Amino acid sequence: MKGSEKPTDAPLTERLAAKGLRSTTQREKVYGVLLEKRDHPTAEQVFLRAKHSMPDISMATIYNCLDALVGCGLVREVNLDRGATRYCPNMGEHSHFYCDTCGAVYDIDYVARFRASELHLPKGFQPVRYDVSIHGQCPECGGTPRQGRSNGH
Amino acid sequence: MKGSEKPTDAPLTERLAAKGLRSTTQREKVYGVLLEKRDHPTAEQVFLRAKHSMPDISMATIYNCLDALVGCGLVREVNLDRGATRYCPNMGEHSHFYCDTCGAVYDIDYVARFRASELHLPKGFQPVRYDVSIHGQCPECGGTPRQGRSNGH
């Protein structure tokens, strides 16, 4: 046994190791950025935030780290529109609400009656994860729907 | 009343008109392409298919038409990965199965016990549409999961 991981990063290190990946300073940073502000940032936003304390990190590394984190099940990709993919470190069962007006994304927790696993799949399909997203108007935009695609991306 | 629409395109024309949009040859074509082969094509694929019978159609028009169709509720966007958005003319309640291995997308019909509308939303959120997507292995790829992101987009 090794026994030399920093306690705080143990889960990260273990998860990565389980996939044959190393825990690096950059991966810790990227994961940290996601945990710190859970507003479903894009790769670009993660990049900007990570740069504050790690000025030399590159975009290629951001994508590499995000892929590693997604690959080992610590982070999920969130694709809601034609814009950039967003990243979410909340791996608990929840869904995303996407405001068609302002483009904001909110986490919505599941409640009792909803059971995604009750969806019937034809023989042979092996589900790994269910994603539920809800499109509509968020409380702030409630009264003002809209035509085109003009929410800031 | 007008009464001069081609019967086959009546629903298209009406839907568009309801949003102040015209029914054009290109929009009919794009919608036709989507109805003809329901394999969730990307804008690029729609473009290539439409070009067969309409060689001068441009990519900008494809996007314009797709947006018009989405805007009037005849087509929905499907975002499942970092790749291009796909388009689906099936407006009935159904979900999408995305194969993490080969990248294929399948329509999955809802069955009785699943009711997206049972998802509880906090006050103020006005849902317009629920999207459910399932990620996993399709019957053809069932035995062979995979590491990286190498499914042809």
Next chain:
DNA sequence: CTTTGTATTTAGAATAATTCCAACTATTGA
């Protein structure tokens, strides 16, 4: 059936998002 105003299409340029590449660095195991 001409005019006029507006919607739509078009090609191509511009931008945004993501991936690829080759060189450099760090880490691990022998």
Next chain:
DNA sequence: TCAATAGTTGGAATTATTCTAAATACAAAG
């Protein structure tokens, strides 16, 4: 310490989408 491999980096390349200005098509009004 050395070799092998994984990871990082900057920048180029590619892909996806949006924007723009000019040309075209249409619909309503005269």
